[in-house]
Amino acid sequence: MSDSTNHENHENHGNAFVAWVNGEPKPEVEKKEPKPKVKKQKKPFDSAEAYAKFHKLYKPACVILCLAFIAVLVYVSIKTPLFGVTDAPTNNEVAAKYIEEGLEDTGATNIVAGMILDYRAFDTLGESTVLFTAVMAVIILLKVDKDKKKKQDMSAAELKEEAILQHEEELNDKHRDVILKKTAGVIAPFILMFGIYVVLNGHISPGGGFSGGAIIGAGLILISQAFGSKITKRFFNFKVFTIITSGALLTYAALKTYSFYTGAHHMETGIPKGIAGAILSGGFILPLNICVGLIVACTMFGFYSLFSKGEI
């Protein structure tokens, strides 16, 4: 039966085709009914199975990615010029100018300080701003809000945790490590003094604002860790922190953006360079070093303080 109908259909089609060739309008071809799609039954999401699948792929993917990165890095490092080669592209006229005329231009015996705080002082301003921004972000994230911290609002778990923390702090205050206390009492003044020396001699000897500031900050952390935060709070609270950090940054900006007002040749503005090698020499490098050192020291200690207690 079906055979015969098929045959008829075929014949009909044949006739229609002949008629179309002879000039009749195009016959409507029977639309084929779309096959009813067999819907694949979705498996319910099985987290364990997915995890197993992921875990199977994870290690090979890791190894392949790592090998690819290592290959790229090794390839690049083979292509770079060797360490200390004289005809490397970095040894161009810029470095030559810095080395030959750096002392004359900046008045700093330490050419690195002359570079980062005179030729490229604007970059260092950006770096200090980055540190400042980082501290602000940490303050936003970690500083405990005293207004919100009322005992009624806190849940039982939070209250318990705070009680434990307070208890721990009291215990720490009572039984501070004797070895740490004695050692810190001896070496902390020297650490602070060395940090101040590095900051003040940044334009004469190796070092400068960043290294000196980091050393001072580490010394402050040591004092705070050894003798408790009450000692450091006497001279360093949040208000002092804010004033020092923003004041140092503003001073830096005021000292160094004068080239915006005097034009690009800010080397010749009549600031005395002093005798090379003396403490008071190098134009603005000494005050700039002090500013950077203050910012870095405050940042380091602020990080520590905010991380450990949630306040400065």
Added chain:
Amino acid sequence: MFDAQTILIWILLSFLIVCAIATTVTKNLLVTVLIFMSYSVVMSVIWIFLESPDLAGTEAAVGAGVTSILFFIVLKKIGALDTSKRKKKDKDSKEGEDNE
């Protein structure tokens, strides 16, 4: 060619690689931070060999000092420094409450 300084630098550089791999492989977080710290110390020695003492000082103060202190504080905050002590303390505090 192979004078003492070159050999020493090679030893230090290989130590750096070992440290870098060990930091990722070690399971104990406290040990990881300690290895990270030693990496910074060795790096600061290498800076001295490369004739940049200012960088050496910064590396020692920031890398070995401040960064690891921050890591230690975070480990203490999340209770990963030594779990046995923490559990014991919790137990003690609970017992104290019971007594009260």
